[in-house]
């Protein structure tokens with residue numbers, strides 16, 4: 001029976017222009033999974049204070065990363081789409097070696113291609129089973145939860161509902177941890193190890209954790225396992241949270257404040273890895289590799305190195321294949337090796 005694997009990531013503007021950024025932010029920030037402020041109040045804030053200003057402020061940052069990869073890689077368009085498409089092609093290759101019954105494709109939660117359109121198209125092509133793999137190793141209601149909502153909406157609007165399942169999380173998968181560890185080791189082998197390894201995760205409001213979001217625990221679990229595999233003593237690494245948005249308190253310690261503190265307090269060199277990002281994007285290529293480099297250097301630090309996301313690394317694709325196989329024991333009797 002034809003089976004589709006749909007990789008999902010957040011999405012990105014269609015172009016690095018204020019108009020396209022506005023369209024993207026409107027869809028993204030209108031989702032009540034992303035911002036939990038009561039609707040009428042948030043609609044007013046979004047329309048009066050965010051959408052008139054943020055697109056023009058953030059479009060130049062998108063312009064900076066558009067068509068840009070790390071290490072002179074030949075990226076076209078938005079990096080998050082470029083790397084997701086490469087992940088699709090490589091996972092397709094791996095699964096085609098097992099069976100001709102698999103189609104691998106991708107969808108984006110915001111900005112398209114949408115999950116609903118993708119499922120409709122594939123159903124028309126004869127696909128009868130779907131596995132959605134959110135490319136968020138750590139579950140958060142703001143990301144993976146929003147994907148479940150889109151699946152629920154597809155189901156609600158169907159008479160013959162599709163046979164569809166969603167991978168909840170894979171933060172603890174040994175092959176994911178191994179891929180992260182390999183990427184750090186390769187970076188150390190090429191450039192030497194810095195004094196500190198910062199593991200910077202995308203933040204979310206602290207209140208979400210109090211209400212039951214397991215994201216913080218899963219980030220800490222990831223960081224601890226990675227440090228353990230790397231045999232890093234506790235004083236050599238730190239977990240931090242980036243990309244704060246709005247006035248509320250978000251998960252701490254904050255990435256930017258920590259780097260400034262370290263720079264001021266005599267930490268000379270730092271390696272930064274962002275384990276929650278499966279693909280490089282605005283939040284890594286600009287916020288981490290550019291803005292936060294400046295924060296650290298301006299505060300007195302001297303060496304700052306960003307370790308790229310797992311992107312299309314072979315060991316990353318191996319981990320993603322394993323996550324899919326674990327999900328479909330009847331389809332793949334053998335675990336991945």
Ligand SMILES: C=CC1=C(C)c2cc3[nH]c(cc4nc(cc5[nH]c(cc1n2)c(C)c5CCC(=O)O)C(CCC(=O)O)=C4C)c(C)c3C=C
Nearest residue numbers: 010011012013034058080140142143202204245281282283
């Ligand atoms: C408003 C609150 C936000 C929450 C909560 C949030 C959670 C969250 N986001 C990611 C991954 C990505 N976020 C990206 C961009 C981005 N995120 C927010 C806001 C929240 N994110 C905004 C407003 C933006 C757009 C840029 C900006 O205006 O600052 C991206 C990059 C997309 C790209 O085009 O490259 C990713 C990826 C995670 C993993 C997460 C919670 C765990």
Ligand SMILES: [Fe+2]
Nearest residue numbers: 010202243283
């Ligand atoms: Fe975000």
Ligand SMILES: [Fe+2]
Nearest residue numbers: 243282283287
């Ligand atoms: Fe950001």
